[in-house]
Amino acid sequence: MNKDNKVSSGMQEAPMNLASILEHAARFHGNQEIVSRLASGEVHRYTYREALARSKQLANALKAYGIEFGDRIATMAWNGYRHFESWYGIAGQGAICHTVNPRLFPAQIRFIINHAGDRIVFVDPAFVGLLEEIQDELPTVEMFVVLSSNAEFSATTLRAAIDYESFIGDQSDDFDWVELDEAAPSSLCYTSGTTGDPKGVLYSHRSNLLMAYASSSADAFKLSALSTVLMVVPMFHANSWGLVYSAPMSGAKLVLPGPNLDGASIYDLVNSEKVTFSAAVPTVWSMLLDYMTTNQLQVPALEEVVIGGSALPRSMLVRFKRDFGVDVLQAWGMTEVSPLGSINRPMPATLKLDGDAQLAVALKQGRPLFGLQMCIKDENGLELPFDGKTPGRLMVRGPWVVSSYYKNDSVILDSDGWFDTADIATIDAEGFMQITDRAKDIIKSGGEWISSVDLENAAMNHPEVALAAVIGVPHPKWEERPLLLVKLNPGAALLEPALKEFLIGEVAKWWIPEDIKFVADIPLTATGKINKMALRDDHVADYKVHN
Structure with a gap:
């Protein structure tokens, strides 16, 4: 050699x-x-x-x-x-x-x-x-x-x-x-x-x-x-x-x-072609679930669906399995990762857990595919432990991870060759990664972190909530507080006090927003994700603190 x-x-x-x-x-x-x-x-x-x-x-x-x-x-x-x-x-x-x-x-x-x-x-x-x-x-x-x-x-x-x-x-x-x-x-x-x-x-x-x-x-x-x-x-x-x-x-x-891609059209293809596997963002599956529930339909051939693009709501996972016998797998990826980085299939130890604990693991973004390395780092570039508790910037590297952008000479990898995904995540001892927020979306209130993703998912567990979004708004005492924006299901009449009461026990009490706004719609990006930039443009100005 x-x-x-x-x-x-x-x-x-x-x-x-x-x-x-x-x-x-x-x-x-x-x-x-x-x-x-x-x-x-x-x-x-x-x-x-x-x-x-x-x-x-x-x-x-x-x-x-x-x-x-x-x-x-x-x-x-x-x-x-x-x-x-x-x-x-x-x-x-x-x-x-x-x-x-x-x-x-x-x-x-x-x-x-x-x-x-x-x-x-x-x-x-x-x-x-x-x-x-x-x-x-x-x-x-x-x-x-x-x-x-x-x-x-x-x-x-x-x-x-x-x-x-x-x-x-x-x-x-x-x-x-x-x-x-x-x-x-x-x-x-x-x-x-x-x-x-x-x-x-x-x-x-x-x-x-x-x-x-x-x-x-x-x-x-x-x-x-x-x-x-x-x-x-x-x-x-x-x-x-x-x-x-x-x-x-x-x-x-x-x-x-x-x-x-509406519920009726997707159901027709799933049923007529005896589809066993599919993958889509949560909004597509929400339309399918609502259509099947309303029309009392089943999908006997469908075995698994993969959800990515944004966090999997707990209620969606439960409905698919309980009402239709379909397993839901959460996946994570991004354009820069070709795009799949991780998927959540259970480990033997996971299947030994009780129902709630097993569900908590299933709601994570999963373990990396072989060939892709993953770690979390703090703001100083030091690797953090895989303890399932310590959040850090999610870093990836491997043969299908971007090394540079097209026609762009900017350095996008750190000195060890890691690509910063701009996601904040934890990784547990078995390698299950969980996104807690985007780096630009996480809310710092009184020196403590609030995950907009976890708060959104908690709100969406309410049966009358169709979609929820959380952004940080300025606060004179706490620096920043969460604002919860909620789109209700048709015909729903949920009020702010009742939703706040529901959130008790779903999230830490100090996470519960002082303000909840019910809106006619929540803007999405071209890839079906919540458009936080548009929401900030529309709502943050109302909360700006003037000294």
């Missing part, structure tokens, strides 16, 4: 191209279905074998157009079969698939397309009008490919617009995927930009493939060819939590819901 610790192992080296996932699915699970609910309500069905052939047609079309290695190609679309093909066709032939979140403000969409320098945008018909309004401010975009057939294609002012079926129509379905260095970029996703301009995270073929391996394991999503996966989480939201890769890697049947 030389001084650089480099020595030949005698093992083969195979290039890591993400298209190999779809090749595997087509060869060994070729007849497995991909089911898509279209915007029209119709259902489209085909197989992994057919998806591979059409992805190769797309790769040939891009090559014929002149797309080269490293060129950025944007997609702005819901989960559907043409979008699925685009991911593999674009990255497999050496370009970079840049997913654009259509829920962002037009100014943010303009910024990220220009920052990425996208040459082509693949767009759902539903978002054509949005792009028509800003296309003159997108100088790098040469062509817009509308994800439709020629018969569905409507007149548009988008320059060089063409429908998807015409774009790939006369191309061969024979294509040799490009041999790539495993560190070659595959895809690009931007953060939601709630504290400034969005930041780009450039993934590699290696990082996405390793994360997909880890997330499909038995201790994570536990996917197999016997699974039917409803991919609710959008492909533009942090790689659809990796399911766009891990489902075909496992040979699972894949169900793509399109734009309709």
